[in-house]
Amino acid sequence: MTPEDLRFLLVGAGLFILGAIGFLTRRNLILMVLSAELMMHGVSMTLVTFGRIHQTQEGQIFTIFTLTVAACEAGLALALVLSLYRKSHSLDINLWSELREPDMPAPVQDAPARIDDGSGSYGDTPKLTPAGIAPKDPPRTKSSAGASSART
Amino acid sequence: MMDWLQAHPMTVVGLVLWAVGVLWLMPGKQAGSTRPKIPGLLFTAAGLFAFCLSCGKPQTQLADEVMFWVFAVSALLCGVLMITAKNPVYAALWFALATLATCGLFLLQSAPFLAAATIIVYAGAVIVTFLFVIMLAQQSGAAGYDQKSGQSVMATISAFVLLGAVAMTLQQEKLEIGVPVVVAKAKGAGTSAAANSENMISMVPAPADSLSPSSEAKAPAKPGNLLSAADPDHAVGDLKGLGRSLFSDYLFAVELAGTLLLVASIGAIALAPRREQGAL
Numbered sequence: 001m002t003p004e005d006l007r008f009l010l011v012g013a014g015l016f017i018l019g020a021i022g023f024l025t026r027r028n029l030i031l032m033v034l035s036a037e038l039m040m041h042g043v044s045m046t047l048v049t050f051g052r053i054h055q056t057q058e059g060q061i062f063t064i065f066t067l068t069v070a071a072c073e074a075g076l077a078l079a080l081v082l083s084l085y086r087k088s089h090s091l092d093i094n095l096w097s098e099l100r101e102p103d104m105p106a107p108v109q110d111a112p113a114r115i116d117d118g119s120g121s122y123g124d125t126p127k128l129t130p131a132g133i134a135p136k137d138p139p140r141t142k143s144s145a146g147a148s149s150a151r152t
Numbered sequence: 153m154m155d156w157l158q159a160h161p162m163t164v165v166g167l168v169l170w171a172v173g174v175l176w177l178m179p180g181k182q183a184g185s186t187r188p189k190i191p192g193l194l195f196t197a198a199g200l201f202a203f204c205l206s207c208g209k210p211q212t213q214l215a216d217e218v219m220f221w222v223f224a225v226s227a228l229l230c231g232v233l234m235i236t237a238k239n240p241v242y243a244a245l246w247f248a249l250a251t252l253a254t255c256g257l258f259l260l261q262s263a264p265f266l267a268a269a270t271i272i273v274y275a276g277a278v279i280v281t282f283l284f285v286i287m288l289a290q291q292s293g294a295a296g297y298d299q300k301s302g303q304s305v306m307a308t309i310s311a312f313v314l315l316g317a318v319a320m321t322l323q324q325e326k327l328e329i330g331v332p333v334v335v336a337k338a339k340g341a342g343t344s345a346a347a348n349s350e351n352m353i354s355m356v357p358a359p360a361d362s363l364s365p366s367s368e369a370k371a372p373a374k375p376g377n378l379l380s381a382a383d384p385d386h387a388v389g390d391l392k393g394l395g396r397s398l399f400s401d402y403l404f405a406v407e408l409a410g411t412l413l414l415v416a417s418i419g420a421i422a423l424a425p426r427r428e429q430g431a432l
Binding site: 081 | 243
């Protein structure tokens, strides 16, 4: 193994661990699939380098097959992502952390499924924002006044 | 371990700087927090530089050297920017750039067909599909789950410890992965079984010695090699040799891969939401 092969192997390992970090930290379904593809690049780089070290065609041939599998994987993963998105209207992976068979007990959670970001609202739920001109003397509409008088 | 630390301080410095840069660029635990990007980028670039410097100084031509540096640094830097991007569209575009840089590295490794195939498959199909899905499923404005990351410190530290271990293993002096396979040209029936087995196990270190006689007894004097060694008249990665090997030695696997593609496309169609089930 020459130093030149060594550095290609190291770059492949670097790509792989970058993909691993992305897969572990990002909480977006699509980004997790993309990170897996980045790991695949690292593996391809390593395979090609091994093929060159051994002076055989196998490294490149195996890489062609991993490329095929990666294409299949991307298509299936995106179909799955779309059908999950139809159910939850969000790409947040944490919404699916309790996904299981109906007769299985609930998994032990080490973190709440929805992380409270401190602002008092939960992540992506829509917020009501006040709009229009604020009334000067807001309360007591006629009906409520009538109801209260009728009750007394 | 200590020997390695003393012998390769540059690798350790590069890994630490790189990890700090990744951690800095990573979106924080809180959704709103933003840090300035410049220090993280500087840390990452410095770490990458030191890491690539530590990989050794091969005697190659200046052009190859420059190309390797450009492609390697840009592949890894685009990877870092991809996993830390807060907008998934930008992440997909950074991934496309990382793919292009990886294809450049493939070209440097004399794999031109592979580089072209990767560009066509990834940049032409995968990225476009990802972008479509991102645009279909993207909510207006930045979603909260893109603005924060979970367990980033633990993930980064463990991943870089793994990379350090890989680097340590690869940089041992006595590491010998791969003696080039001696090309086994079948010289008629005259090829002796002993020479053949020697060719076959030259890839594999010592233990194969005990294994080879029985396998030789079962398949006596099979011409050629277990691995399709490149012909002396074709270089490795040569299109002609690659195609011949793919469609002779691996013909069955090629058919299997085609079937896999068919099954995957049927599965994707079956899984995807139907129109009568309502809009997305």
